[in-house]
Amino acid sequence: MTVLPKDRLPLTTSPGERAARRRATAVVVVMIALLALLLLMPLIRAVSRGFTHDGKASVYWFGRILTNQILLSEMLNSVLLACTTTAIALLLAVPLAMIRSSVRFRGQGVLSVLILLPLILPPFVGAMSMSRLLAHYGVLNQILARVGILSNAAAGPDWLGGGFAGVAALQALHLFPILYLNASAALANIDPAYAQAARNLGAGRWRTFRSVTLPLMRPGLFAGGTIVFIWALTDIGTPLILGYERLTAVTLFKELARAEINPRTYSLVFVMLTGAVTLYVLGKFVFGRSVRLDSSKATVAVEAPRLGVVGTAWAWLAFGGVIGLAILPHIGVVLTAISARWVNTILPSQITFDHLRFVLVRPETRVCIMNSLRYAGASTAVDVVIGSIIAWLLVRTRARGRTLLDSTAMLPLAVPGLILAAGYVAITARGSWLESIGPMNNPFVILVIAYSVRRLPFIVRGVSAGLEQIPIALEEASRNLGASRPATVLRITLPLIAASVLAATVLTFSFAMLEVSDSLILAQTESHYPITKEIYRQATSGNRDAASVAAALGVYGMVLLGGSMALAGALLGRRLGAIFRA
């Protein structure tokens, strides 16, 4: 055994590698600092305002919340709503994931792409047609009257049930694909040998599912479940459009739109933020921690039975039923947009394309479309650059501080848009030196920052997934044959991840075009409204023509998102799901 030199530390990496690592570490530090500035500083500012009274640190405002019956009952409502939404989404997602993992049938590939459709269609757009479909004189009651179940449409109930049920149903139908993707991924990672062993020892199908499969899926379900819960807890678009306003999120939205903001509002922000982050941490690190599996790969072959004609029909019915239910509101929006006359009938009695044409020529809506294109374009550019760099640092370098960077970049998943928007409102409050970029003036900068920060995890996930797909040997082979580091990135790495980057870019852009929370709160002057704010304004104006204008804008939004999704799906194939996974 040679004696290793004692006077100087022996080296495990080459001087070139060490220099590269130092450079990468420096970039990691810059990235963390940037994220801290754009994400953490506004939050800290907002929270600290809630704990300041008469210029001193105080829990005065916090105490005011705890003694306010209305605020407390709204909080209870919000939690109940989030619980209901999550439960419905679980009930929809888990059986579908089980079907998908245990049998094979024709058209499975098509359905597994279509099931993402509800996720991309914004629920608040769909919400616009909910009352049309489900109210007293709504389409559902018209149909029931037609087939003779009701004597006449007016005799039917108001299916929206005062709003709560409608909001929960709409949110669940929008969000269940997140749980479906997580459940599918979890199931795919469970060695079928575990279930086979249970069956072999005499457990029935149901017993095996309950005692073996479900506990092994738990981490995946928890991770997805917390995201759904936080989303439902802080969603403002759906409840606002449906007019169900006894929720903390809606109160926050209304308070934040004021020119002078009561510190109590920021204290409320603190409560929401704490709740969301706590849940996220619990979901990810405590309950979501995976059971230590001996192997995450299949050690035994499992023969998924191929369904016959009848079985396939049932599977299509299950998937198709849920997907159909989820996009029904959106079909309603399309019908609203093209209806000239739709009163007391199942389908519109007169069709027109005037609304669709009108929104493209009307100056007010044109301004909004241009605004959204600018906001979304700029934020997507920021995301692609920063997100790609972060993904590269995480996957392909040995820089120090990568774990911290990873958690910071994923933090926007835990911080709801509503809360983040409150942070930007706080730092641009009247009298602060950033007032000129605040919501009451030109919100371009803060909207771009808000959109970018919110969608950063998407790009990081998308590009990381692409990078992880590339065996490191492909890059080593290039270096070995004489290519420098930059030449290797340019000739080998970039071409191989181009599809992932492009898909993530397209989706990021579309989601930014239809972002709700930040758009509603951070744009308060008409000339700077993005599309979503204009839809909200028209949809809630109570004017029938305005509703058609809102619906027409919604149709364009859906077309944009549907097209982006199709493009991303074509680029990524089966890997598309990775972007949405918790």
Next chain:
Amino acid sequence: MKSIRIENITKVYDLARPDERAVDDVSLTVAEGELFFLLGPSGCGKTTLLRMIAGLTWPTAGRIHLGDRDVTDVSVDKRNTALVFQNYALWPHMTVAQNVEFGPKMKGVAAAQRRETAGRVLSIVQMEGYVRRKPVQLSGGQQQRVALARALAAEPDCLLLDEPLSNLDAKLRLQMRSELRRLIKSTGATAVYVTHDQKEAMSMADRIAVMNDGRIQQIGTPRDVYDHPGDRFVADFLGEGNFIEGRVAKTGATTVIETPAGQLLARIDDGPAAGATVTCCIRPERVTLQMGAVAARPEAAALPATVVGGVFLGEMAQLTCRLANDDVWKVTVLGESASAAPPEGAAVTLMVAGEHVVLV
């Protein structure tokens, strides 16, 4: 093509645990044009050593020379080695031609000349008809050839191969052994070849370094290391062996060794002194089996034994025999006698010729 000289190379991955050495004080020289094998079980450090020659891993101590040039501090892209990766690492977004031309391109070779080089090496590996294909359109064996062509096109100072046949199915792997050796020898390349398959090493190598636990146990030609294993590990790793301890009773032209199972004879040039304790290694196929009790001959020892089990494998039979001291030996019976191998319980004599006893 250049020779490779490795001096006292040590690799420690975790400096907090300096005693866990992936490679421990390895020195060896590979001559110009030699096909040199690094053979050992998984985790023995052979791939780490190969990657250090390529410059993809950095040695903790020691020097590496390619020809007269000390390349220890030279980065991977300036070393001019060419590595054939275990999974080939063909770039999926490039055609066969683009893959093969990559090395010359990085050296700044003009397009026309690149194409010529690529055509030449692709015809060596008989893949000239596939230049426009993408790697996914090729079979495993074809990918393997393209990977070799890509390495050769770079005109490297030495060719490095990391288990290049391990991803092929068993039959193709056998075919490719002689073919790959022929290809490499025809280019005159200095080549280092890593494998854990002892048959691959035995059938292809000019010389073999047998590695275990980060260290080199023995270096020699395939015949050397098989017939004269330096220690028990090498003997065991390169085929099967029967081992028995004994004491040297008499030295001379034939060394007499007293063992608990009986007397063994060994023809060793400068063996240990009388009275020394030694371990003898006898390969199963070197033992001759005779029915009943047979007396020892001057050139061969005779050990009485009982057959306790056997496996008939067609062209041979593998028997297990219990010796007088209850040790169990493996005995291989080849050819026709395999079918006529003695049944379980039969009393036999194991004849062991002096030249087949190796002291390890």
